[in-house]
Amino acid sequence: xxxxxNNEKPAKKKVVEKKYPMSEQPPAERIRNFNxxxxxxxxxxxxxxxxxxxxxxxxxCIDGCPVEIDIPGFIEAIAEEDFAEAIRVMKSFNNxxxxxxxxxPQEDQCEKVCVLAKKFESVAIGRLERFIADYDYEHGVAPPxxxxxxKGKKVAIVGSGPAGLTAAGDLARMGYDVTLYEAFHAAGGVxxxxxxxxxxxxxxxxxxxxxxxxxxxxxxxxxVIGKVFTIKELLGELEFxxxxxGTGAGLPRWMKVPGENLIGVYSANEWLTRIxxxxxxxxxxxxxxxxxxxxxxxxxxxxxxxxxxxxxLRMGAETAKIYYRxxxxxMPARIEEIHHAREEGVxxxxxxxxxxxxxxxxxxxxxMELCRMELGEPDESGRRRPVRCEGSQFEVECDMVxxxxxxxxxxxxxxxxxxxxxxxxxxxxxxxxxxxxxxxGVFAGGDIVTGGATxxxxxxxxxRAARGIDAYLTDK
Amino acid sequence: MAYxxxxxxxxxxxxxxxxxxxxxxxxxxxxxxxxxxxxDGKGERIPLTIADFDRxxxxxTIIFQKVGKTTYHLATFREGDEISDFVGPLGRHLDLGRLGxxxxxxxxxxxAPIYPKVRALKAGGNYVVSIIGARRKDLVILEEExxxxxxxxxxxxxxxxxxxxxxxTDQLKLLLDEGRKFDTCLAVxxxxxxxxxxRLTAQHDLPTLVSLDTIMVDGTGMCxxxxxxxxGETKFTCVDGPVFDGHNVDWxxxxxxxxxxxxxxxxxxxxxxxxxGSK
Numbered sequence: 001x002x003x004x005x006n007n008e009k010p011a012k013k014k015v016v017e018k019k020y021p022m023s024e025q026p027p028a029e030r031i032r033n034f035n036x037x038x039x040x041x042x043x044x045x046x047x048x049x050x051x052x053x054x055x056x057x058x059x060x061c062i063d064g065c066p067v068e069i070d071i072p073g074f075i076e077a078i079a080e081e082d083f084a085e086a087i088r089v090m091k092s093f094n095n096x097x098x099x100x101x102x103x104x105p106q107e108d109q110c111e112k113v114c115v116l117a118k119k120f121e122s123v124a125i126g127r128l129e130r131f132i133a134d135y136d137y138e139h140g141v142a143p144p145x146x147x148x149x150x151k152g153k154k155v156a157i158v159g160s161g162p163a164g165l166t167a168a169g170d171l172a173r174m175g176y177d178v179t180l181y182e183a184f185h186a187a188g189g190v191x192x193x194x195x196x197x198x199x200x201x202x203x204x205x206x207x208x209x210x211x212x213x214x215x216x217x218x219x220x221x222x223x224v225i226g227k228v229f230t231i232k233e234l235l236g237e238l239e240f241x242x243x244x245x246g247t248g249a250g251l252p253r254w255m256k257v258p259g260e261n262l263i264g265v266y267s268a269n270e271w272l273t274r275i276x277x278x279x280x281x282x283x284x285x286x287x288x289x290x291x292x293x294x295x296x297x298x299x300x301x302x303x304x305x306x307x308x309x310x311x312x313l314r315m316g317a318e319t320a321k322i323y324y325r326x327x328x329x330x331m332p333a334r335i336e337e338i339h340h341a342r343e344e345g346v347x348x349x350x351x352x353x354x355x356x357x358x359x360x361x362x363x364x365x366x367x368m369e370l371c372r373m374e375l376g377e378p379d380e381s382g383r384r385r386p387v388r389c390e391g392s393q394f395e396v397e398c399d400m401v402x403x404x405x406x407x408x409x410x411x412x413x414x415x416x417x418x419x420x421x422x423x424x425x426x427x428x429x430x431x432x433x434x435x436x437x438x439x440x441g442v443f444a445g446g447d448i449v450t451g452g453a454t455x456x457x458x459x460x461x462x463x464r465a466a467r468g469i470d471a472y473l474t475d476k
Numbered sequence: 477m478a479y480x481x482x483x484x485x486x487x488x489x490x491x492x493x494x495x496x497x498x499x500x501x502x503x504x505x506x507x508x509x510x511x512x513x514x515x516d517g518k519g520e521r522i523p524l525t526i527a528d529f530d531r532x533x534x535x536x537t538i539i540f541q542k543v544g545k546t547t548y549h550l551a552t553f554r555e556g557d558e559i560s561d562f563v564g565p566l567g568r569h570l571d572l573g574r575l576g577x578x579x580x581x582x583x584x585x586x587x588a589p590i591y592p593k594v595r596a597l598k599a600g601g602n603y604v605v606s607i608i609g610a611r612r613k614d615l616v617i618l619e620e621e622x623x624x625x626x627x628x629x630x631x632x633x634x635x636x637x638x639x640x641x642x643x644x645t646d647q648l649k650l651l652l653d654e655g656r657k658f659d660t661c662l663a664v665x666x667x668x669x670x671x672x673x674x675r676l677t678a679q680h681d682l683p684t685l686v687s688l689d690t691i692m693v694d695g696t697g698m699c700x701x702x703x704x705x706x707x708g709e710t711k712f713t714c715v716d717g718p719v720f721d722g723h724n725v726d727w728x729x730x731x732x733x734x735x736x737x738x739x740x741x742x743x744x745x746x747x748x749x750x751x752x753g754s755k
Contacts, residue, residue: 183696185514185521185561193698222563224696228500250698254710261703261710261729263736270699278520278693284747287520287545288693289740363732412696412715 017120020049022127027343031313034197034281037340041124043081046131050078053123054115061110061125066460067100067166069093071110071125078128087136088143090129095169095215096162096208096459098137099191101130102200104456105334137207145215148175153473156181156240157217158225158413161189162455163246163446165212166462167469172215174470179240180212181223184277189248190447191455193277194269196307198314199337202276226412231420231442241476242441242469245428246462249447251408255299259357260403264293264365268304268404275311293400296320297368299354300404301331302452306338308402309346320346321398325353325373325386351375353386355393357401367397407452417442427451434468435461443469478558479513482535488615491541491585492551493527499534501526501564507592508687508719511536511564512695515549519560522546523692523714525589526565536564539588539617545744552752566695570685570719572596576659577603579651579682580626581644581673583665584610587618589687590664591625597662598625605658606630607647609665613638645672652680660685663722667731674722686722688713690734704730 022045024030024038041049053075061071070089077086090097106112106126114122136142153176157168160182168180186192187209191200213219225231225247234240252267254260271290274280278288292315298308301324312320322341324331327350331338342348351373358367372392375384409426421429421438428437428444435443445461447453483495501511510523528537542548553559570593572578578597582590587608598604606626610616611634623629630647631639640647644665652658661684663673670686677684690702690713697715704711705726711717 183563184694185563193694222561223500224563224566227565228504250696252698252700254700261705261733263732267700270693270701273693273699279518283740284744286518287744289520289737289744291736291740363729410697 015116015120016048016052019052019121019124019127020045022124027345030198031310031344034314036201037198040134041127041131043135046078046128046135047081049124050075050128052116053079056115060113060115061123064110064113066109066456067094067463069110069129074132075123075125075128078132083132083135083139084141084143086132087141090132091142091145094129094459095166095212097129098133098204099162099200099208100456100459101126101128101133102204103191103195104129105454107335109456134204137204145173147173147215150177151175151473153177153242154179154240155469155473156234156238156243157246158231158234158243159183159189159246159248159446159448160187160209160219161246161248161446161458162191163248163458163462163465164189164244165209166459167244167246167443167445167466168217169212169215170463170466171469172212172217174466176470176473178217180217180219181225182219182221183224185221186277187219187221189246190250193273194304194307196272196276196311198310199307224412226416231413231417231439235441241473242443244435244462244465244469245413245437245442245444245448246446246458247410247413247448248458249407249452250410252403253406253408255354255403255405257354257356259359259365262357262359262365263363264291264400265357266400266402268298268300268308268402269407271308271402272304272311275315281315290315291400292316293365293398294318295398296400296402297396297398298322298402298404300324300406301326301333302404302406303333303337305402305404306333306341306346308404310341310344312400312402313344313346317400322346322348323352323354323368323370324348324350326383327351327375330375330383351386353388354401358395365399365401367395368401369393369395407447409448409451413448425451431468433464434471435465436468436472441472478560479562481553481555481557481559484553484555487539487617490615491539491588491617493537493539494550494553495535495537496559496562497534498536498562498564501536501562502529502531502534505529505536505565506569507596508570508589509565509567510695510718511538511562512566512692513538513550513559513563514561515546515553516560519549520546521561521693521695523566523689523695525687525689525718527588527591529592536562539585541585544741545748548745548748563695566714567718568716572600572602574600575602577605577657579648579658579661580604580606581648581661581663581665581669582606582608582622583644583663583669584615585617586663586665586669586687587616587622589689590662591618591621593662594622595625598627603627605651605656607632607644609633609644609647609669611635643672644669645676648673649676652676652682658682662686667727667734670722671727671731674725674727678723684722685719686725687718688720688725688730689718690730691737704733
C-alpha cells in the first residue's frame with residue numbers, strides 16, 4: 001500500500017499533511033490528444049486518501065456542498081474499503097458524481113472549509129468522489145437505487161444540462177413520471193457541448209445520462225421547447241402537472257468591437273460545440289468541419305476561456321494566448337484549469353482588452369488592436385473594475401480569435417412564455433426556496449436563473465426545484 | 477426517435493424532394509421556418525427550409541440540392557429510410573399579412589423556400605407576381621405549384637432554353653421598366669442573386685425581404701456561426717431570421733462567411749464519393 005503504515009490500524013495516526021497526488025498525462029503528450037488529463041486514484045491511493053479524513057463530529061464540508069453530499073459518510077466507507085456503501089451514500093445525494101468529481105470547483109466549496117485545510121492540505125474530496133463514481137462504473141458495485149412507488153403524476157424537465165439531469169433524477173426517484181426534453185441530438189447540455197473531452201470524457205457523461213435514464217426518466221432529444229411545444233402546451237394538452245426550465249445561459253456575449261464577424265473569430269460556444277458535440281476534431285471521419293488557427297488568441301479569463309485555449313493547442317495551434325482585461329488574481333477560472341493551461345504552454349496577457357479585430361483584404365483575421373487596462377474601484381461583482389489606459393493601444397498578430405467573455409440566458413422559452421417574470425438581465429425570477437417561477441407549476445433553475453455560473457450550483461438548483469415540485473404536487 | 481422518409485422523388489437531376497414523418501414539427505411550423513437535420517451519428521447539422529407541410533398527415537417536406545457531402549448522402553436515402561435527427565420548427569415565423577402587390581423571386585433551389593411564402597401571400601389576399609429562374613429548363617422546380625398560387629408567373633433560364641433568357645433580375649427589371657408597381661419584393665436564392673435583386677430594387681425604392689441560408693450548428697442562437705450584419709448590427713440568422721431587410725444586409729461579409737469551409741467541404745465530398753465508389 002502507498003503512504004503511511006500497514007494494514008493494521010495504527011493506534012495513533014500521524015496526519016498526512018498533503019493530498020495524495022493524482023497522476024496525469026504529461027503536458028507534452030496530452031496537448032497532442034483529447035484524452036483526459038488526470039488519470040484518477042487507484043484503489044490503494046483512494047483508501048489512503050480517505051483515511052486522511054478526520055471524520056469531524058460537525059462536518060463543515062457538507063455545508064460547503066451545494067448538493068449536501070454526506071461527505072464524511074462516503075469517505076469513511078472508502079476508508080473501510082466498502083465501496084458499495086460509498087457509492088450508495090454518494091448516489092443518494094448526487095446523480096452525477098463522475099461529473100462533479102471532475103468539474104466541481106471543490107477548492108471553493110467543500111475542500112475550502114475542510115478542517116484539515118486550516119493547517120495542511122484539505123482532504124481530496126473531489127478526487128475521492130471521482131474515484132468512487134469511476135470504480136462503480138467499472139465494477140458495478142452500487143446497490144439498485146431505491147425508487148418510490150409511482151405517484152402517477154407527469155413532470156416535464158426542459159433542458160438536459162446539470163440542473164435538468166439532477167431535477168429529473170431526483171423526481172424519478174420520488175416516483176414521478178419524468179420526461180426530459182433536450183434541443184440537441186444528445187443529452188447533457190453544457191456538459192456535452194461546452195466541456196471538452198480532456199476534462200470530461202463523453203463516455204463518462206453517457207454513463208451518467210444512462211444512470212438517470214435507468215431511474216425511469218424518458219429523454220426526448222431534438223425538442224426545442226418554446227418552438228415545438230410551449231410551456232403552456234406542456235401543462236395543457238400534454239398533461240404535465242409541473243414543468244422545470246433548465247435551459248441555461250447558452251447565448252454568446254460578444255465584445256462589440258469592429259471586426260468581430262471576420263472569418264476566424266469564433267464565439268467560445270461555436271468553437272467548443274463544433275469540437276465537443278459535433279466532434280470536428282475527428283473531421284473528416286465526422287462530417288462537421290472546423291477551421292483551426294496556428295496563432296490563437298482567446299479573450300476572457302473563465303473556465304470557458306481555459307477550455308477554448310487548451311482545445312486550440314490540441315487542434316494544432318503553435319501559440320495560444322489568453323487575453324484578460326483584469327489581473328491574474330481576478331480570473332474566474334479554476335486554479336487547476338489555469339495550472340493545466342500553463343503547463344501546456346498557454347501564454348497569458350493580463351490587464352488588456354481588444355479594441356478591434358484586424359482583418360486581411362479577403363476578410364480573415366490577421367490580428368488585434370488591444371488597449372492596456374488598470375484596475376479601478378470594485379464593481380458590483382466585488383472585483384476591481386478594469387479602466388482603459390488611453391494611448392496604450394498596440395497591435396498583435398493572430399489568425400484566430402475565440403470570444404469567451406460570458407453568455408446570456410437563452411431567450412427562447414421566456415419569449416414564448418410571456419407570463420414568466422424576468423429580471424432586467426433576462427433571467428427567470430424564482431422563489432429561492434422552491435424554485436417556482438411567477439407561473440403556477442412552472443419551476444426554473446441553473447444558469448437560466450443565475451446567469452452563467454457553475455455545474456454544481458445548477459445541480460443544487462435542480463435539487464431544490466425537485467423538492468419544490470414535490471411539495472407543490474403533494475399539496476395540489 | 478428517428479424520422480422516417482415517407483416519399484422521395486428526384487425533381488431535377490440536381491435536387492430531391494422528401495416527405496418526412498415529423499408530426500410535432502408539422503403541427504407547429506409556418507411558412508419561412510426551417511429544420512435542422514443530422515443524418516447519422518457522425519453527421520453534421522444542416523438547416524433546410526420547410527418547403528411544405530401537412531398537419532393532418534404529420535409530415536414535413538424538404539427540397540434540397542446536392543451540393544455537399546451531407547446533401548449527396550441524403551440523396552441516397554430511399555423511402556422507408558430514417559434520418560437520425562430532425563429538429564424544428566426553427567427561425568422566426570414571418571406573418572407577411574396584407575402587403576398589396578408582391579414580387580416573389582426564386583432563384584434555383586430558392587424556389588423551394590419561397591413557395592410556402594407565395595402560398596401564404598396568395599391566401600392572405602395579396603396580388604402575387606412570381607419570377608422563378610434556373611440555369612436550364614430541366615432544372616426549373618415547382619413551376620406548377622408556383623403557378624397555382626401566383627397571379628402571374630414568369631420563368632427565366634440562363635441559357636434561354638425556357639422562358640426569358642437571363643436571370644430573375646432581368647425579368648423584374650423588365651417589369652419595373654414597364655412601370656409595374658410593387659409594394660414589396662421577396663427574393664430567395666443564391667447570395668449573388670439576392671444581392672443583385674437588392675441592388676435593382678434599391679434603385680426603385682422597392683422594399684425587399686431576403687431569406688438567408690447561412691452556415692449553422694445548433695440553430696437556436698447558441699453559437700453565432702450564422703451571424704450576419706444587418707443595418708450595422710450583428711444578427712443571428714437562426715433566431716433573428718432567416719428573413720431580413722435585403723437592403724440592409726452586408727452582402728460582402730455574408731458571401732465571405734458562407735465560403736469559409738470550402739476546402740473542408742470539398743474534402744468531405746471527395747471522401748464520400750470515393751467511399752461510395754469503392755462499395
